[in-house]
Amino acid sequence: MATPDWQVDGQYYENCSCDYVCPCVPTGMQAKPTKGSCTFAMGFSIERGHFGDLRLDGLGFIVLGYTPAEMAKGNWSVGLVIDERADAAQRDAITGIASGDAGGPMAALGGLVGKFLGAETAAIAFGRSGASWSVQAGSKVRIEGRGAQGMDPSRPPLQLSYTGHPAADTFSLAHASNSHVAALGLAWDDQTGRNNAQYAPFSWRSS
Numbered sequence: 001m002a003t004p005d006w007q008v009d010g011q012y013y014e015n016c017s018c019d020y021v022c023p024c025v026p027t028g029m030q031a032k033p034t035k036g037s038c039t040f041a042m043g044f045s046i047e048r049g050h051f052g053d054l055r056l057d058g059l060g061f062i063v064l065g066y067t068p069a070e071m072a073k074g075n076w077s078v079g080l081v082i083d084e085r086a087d088a089a090q091r092d093a094i095t096g097i098a099s100g101d102a103g104g105p106m107a108a109l110g111g112l113v114g115k116f117l118g119a120e121t122a123a124i125a126f127g128r129s130g131a132s133w134s135v136q137a138g139s140k141v142r143i144e145g146r147g148a149q150g151m152d153p154s155r156p157p158l159q160l161s162y163t164g165h166p167a168a169d170t171f172s173l174a175h176a177s178n179s180h181v182a183a184l185g186l187a188w189d190d191q192t193g194r195n196n197a198q199y200a201p202f203s204w205r206s207s
Contacts, residue, residue, distance in 0.1 A: 011126065
């Protein structure tokens with residue numbers, strides 16, 4: 001059965017266990033994570049979305065992952081936390097979109113994933129106040145960040161462009177103020193404020 005046309009638009013937020021600024025994007029995933037390995041949490045708030053005729057508006061999901069060495073070397077472990085408000089058909093659609101099985105930007109990472117950890121559900125809440133934000137999924141995930149300012153604090157947060165990142169080609173840099181992951185066999189906690197974060201609007205489609 002052919003995958004239907006789909007599109008999702010909204011806001012993306014990510015924390016990772018690398019020190020700010022994460023070296024993976026500027027080096028084309030060739031640099032070793034600053035702590036040797038990397039755990040990441042990517043939260044997606046779908047403002048508008050459909051999978052064929054199925055509406056996905058207002059739902060959210062989080063992509064969790066662990067990379068044991070340089071990201072380009074692969075062997076990633078990746079799983080999903082999906083908004084508990086999604087019904088079975090919506091969960092299947094989000095799983096296809098977020099895993100890359102339904103095509104779209106995440107499909108480019110398929111060759112790097114060594115193990116799919118499955119999907120869990122939770123109540124997911126997104127908070128935003130100016131350049132500060134948070135993503136909460138019950139007791140499973142919490143990530144918080146604030147935009148990183150340059151030399152002129154009156155300007156918007158620093159950005160990286162033309163990154164090739166599957167979530168968003170241009171994103172704002174941020175400092176992670178809180179990171180917690182306890183799901184799908186992954187565990188990570190950091191409140192030092194030294195970790196990397198980033199955020200951006202995102203727009204994905206099947207082709």
